[in-house]
Each structure stands twice: as C-alpha cells, then as structure tokens.
Amino acid sequence: MHAWICKDPVGVDALTWTELPLPVPKAGEVLIEIRAASLNFPDLLMVQNKYQIKPPLPFVPGAEYAGVVQSVGEGVTHLQPGQHVACLSGTGGFATHVAAPAALCMPLPPGFPLVDAAAFIMTYATSHHALVDRARLQAGETVLILGAAGGVGTAAIQIAKAAGARVIAAASSDEKCALCQSLGADATLNYGSQNLREGLKQLTDGKGPDVIYDPVGGDLAEPALRSIAWRGRYLVVGFAAGPIPSLPLNLVLLKGASLVGVFWGEFAKREPKANTAMMQQLAQWYLQGKIKPVIDRTMPMSELKHALAATGSRSVKGKLVLVNA
Numbered sequence: 360m361h362a363w364i365c366k367d368p369v370g371v372d373a374l375t376w377t378e379l380p381l382p383v384p385k386a387g388e389v390l391i392e393i394r395a396a397s398l399n400f401p402d403l404l405m406v407q408n409k410y411q412i413k414p415p416l417p418f419v420p421g422a423e424y425a426g427v428v429q430s431v432g433e434g435v436t437h438l439q440p441g442q443h444v445a446c447l448s449g450t451g452g453f454a455t456h457v458a459a460p461a462a463l464c465m466p467l468p469p470g471f472p473l474v475d476a477a478a479f480i481m482t483y484a485t486s487h488h489a490l491v492d493r494a495r496l497q498a499g500e501t502v503l504i505l506g507a508a509g510g511v512g513t514a515a516i517q518i519a520k521a522a523g524a525r526v527i528a529a530a531s532s533d534e535k536c537a538l539c540q541s542l543g544a545d546a547t548l549n550y551g552s553q554n555l556r557e558g559l560k561q562l563t564d565g566k567g568p569d570v571i572y573d574p575v576g577g578d579l580a581e582p583a584l585r586s587i588a589w590r591g592r593y594l595v596v597g598f599a600a601g602p603i604p605s606l607p608l609n610l611v612l613l614k615g616a617s618l619v620g621v622f623w624g625e626f627a628k629r630e631p632k633a634n635t636a637m638m639q640q641l642a643q644w645y646l647q648g649k650i651k652p653v654i655d656r657t658m659p660m661s662e663l664k665h666a667l668a669a670t671g672s673r674s675v676k677g678k679l680v681l682v683n684a
C-alpha cells in the first residue's frame with residue numbers, strides 16, 4: 360500500500376508519498392481499500408499543526424474517505440469483505456488502504472457512488488447538526504449562509520432548503536454565487552463586491568436573517584451579527600478566514616439573539632444515538648435526491664499537494680475528491 364505521510368506538520372510541502380506494509384485489522388477494525396477521499400478544511404490545518412486535534416506523529420492525513428472492505432478484525436460482525444463503506448476517522452484517508460475503526464464506518468446502500476460517499480459525512484452531518492439541531496431552523500425562516508459555495512456551505516444550502524427555509528447564500532465571487540443559486544438559494548450576496556449589511560437589509564426588508572451559519576469568521580462575523588433578526592441564532596461553525604473574531608456582546612442583548620456553538624465531532628461522540636439517527640436521515644435524503652454533494656472535481660490521489668493548495672486559495676467550489684486508480 361501507499362500513503363501520504365506527515366512526519367513533521369510544517370505544511371503541505373513536507374508530505375511524502377510512501378510505501379508501507381499492508382496493515383492487518385486489529386479487533387474492532389476493518390481493512391478498507393480506499394477508492395476516494397475528499398478534502399475538508401481541517402485536513403489543511405492539521406498538516407500545518409493549526410488544528411485543535413493534533414494526531415501523534417507520523418500520521419497519514421485525510422479525515423474522510425470511502426472504499427471497499429477487504430477484511431475485518433476480531434469482533435466485527437456488522438461489516439463484511441466486499442461491502443462499500445464511507446468512513447470519517449480523522450486521519451488515514453490519503454492512502455490506498457487503511458485499517459479503520461469499524462464503528463466509524465457507514466455501510467453504504469446500493470446506488471451510493473463512492474465519490475459522493477467520500478464527500479458526504481463531514482459536511483452534511485455538520486450542517487444538519489448546526490441548522491436542524493442547534494438552531495432549530497423552522498420552515499419559512501430566513502437563513503444566511505456565509506462561505507456558501509464551500510464544502511459545509513453547499514451542504515447547508517441543501518439542508519436549509521430541505522427544511523423549508525429561505526436561503527440567502529453569501530460568497531466572495533459572482534461565480535460562487537451562481538453555483539449557490541443553482542443549488543436552490545433564494546438570493547445571493549457577493550461579499551467580495553457588496554456591503555454585507557446593506558445587502559442583508561435589502562434582502563430581508565430590514566428585518567435581518569433569523570439564522571446565520573458562519574464557517575468563515577474573520578471580518579464577516581461582526582457585520583453579520585449586527586444584521587441578525589430579533590431572536591436570531593448565530594451559528595459558530597468555523598474560522599476558514601483565519602482570525603477568530605471577537606464579538607461585542609451588547610449586539611446579542613439588543614437582538615434577544617443567541618450565539619450557538621457547533622462542534623459536530625464532539626456531538627457524535629457524546630450523543631452517538633442521536634448522531635446515528637441523523638446520519639440515517641441524511642442517507643435517506645441522499646437516496647431521495649434531496650441532497651447531493653457538489654463535487655468541484657476529482658483528481659488522482661498523487662495530486663494531494665495541488666488539492667490542498669486549491670483549498671487554501673479559496674478556488675474550490677463544493678468539494679475536491681482524490682481518487683485511487
């Protein structure tokens with residue numbers, strides 16, 4: 360087998376494509392032949408030592424992937440060789456094979472292509488947990504999605520529409536806004552060229568969005584919070600822009616608003632039954648055609664460094680997926 364190895368988390372250039380012995384799955388593990396692995400923003404942060412979770416060195420990056428079970432370790436009864444699975448184990452995915460915890464594998468129903476499956480769990484679980492569970496988004500409410508053409512952003516558009524909400528998708532270019540419109544956004548706002556507060560005033564008749572989904576942070580956070588509606592919910596999802604914003608709490612008081620933290624990985628650990636039920640609903644929505652990962656492009660696994668560079672330069676729309684030949 361081969362894998363991209365991170366011996367020293369000093370950045371993308373230090374990753375090396377290395378031959379390794381094929382692992383034998385331990386008790387509770389399965390050996391997966393990886394067919395596709397998607398990029399998530401934390402993959403980029405992890406190889407730069409900037410992510411909150413710091414795996415022991417050396418490690419194989421790649422949080423999320425899909426493939427075919429080759430063999431199972433002791434005690435694994437719900438998965439069999441030949442079965443197609445998606446897995447989100449945090450690391451191990453940018454490789455040809457991985458020994459992964461069976462408990463983290465989602466068996467795929469027939470008709471679920473492996474490229475879509477590799478780009479499914481992280482973004483849809485995060486956006487569903489954020490909008491449906493944390494914000495209690497109601498049909499007819501207006502939701503503003505920042506970074507709406509990105510991985511979690513595109514999933515958030517589809518989930519908010521499935522929940523019957525009105526979606527304002529905000530992104531940094533007209534091209535990204537056009538993609539959001541094609542995914543069903545009711546209105547778009549290009550914050551690269553338009554003033555966010557003015558745009559939101561016009562699009563909501565001065566009322567502001569009921570829910571704000573923010574995976575970007577940086578300079579967008581404060582004007583977005585200033586625009587929120589009475590009893591609004593501001594979802595703190597991530598900080599793709601880099602700086603972690605500090606927000607004046609008087610704005611929360613004045614709007615009777617809530618600042619709501621979203622940490623899907625911790626939710627999945629602490630509330631596994633609720634997470635399993637959510638994943639089952641999401642798989643059903645996929646099969647019913649209500650949600651579908653937006654795949655910007657697939658690239659060979661050997662192109663990982665280019666794929667990570669594209670993620671860092673904001674040039675990806677939806678998801679990038681690396682595939683093994």
Ligand SMILES: NC(=O)c1ccc[n+]([C@@H]2O[C@H](COP(=O)([O-])OP(=O)(O)OC[C@H]3O[C@@H](n4cnc5c(N)ncnc54)[C@H](OP(=O)(O)O)[C@@H]3O)[C@@H](O)[C@H]2O)c1
Nearest residue numbers: 400506509510511530531574596597598599600621622623
């Ligand atoms: N809380 C959770 O449970 C959870 C789970 C998954 C991910 N996240 C977080 O959510 C964020 C987005 O993740 P993702 O996988 O969707 O990332 P992504 O696909 O790369 O999308 C991020 C978006 O952020 C915007 N952005 C603004 N400044 C940027 C910059 N300096 N560099 C890169 N992008 C920038 C870009 O949109 P524009 O160009 O349109 O501004 C981009 O489309 C990350 O911070 C990630 O850690 C949180």
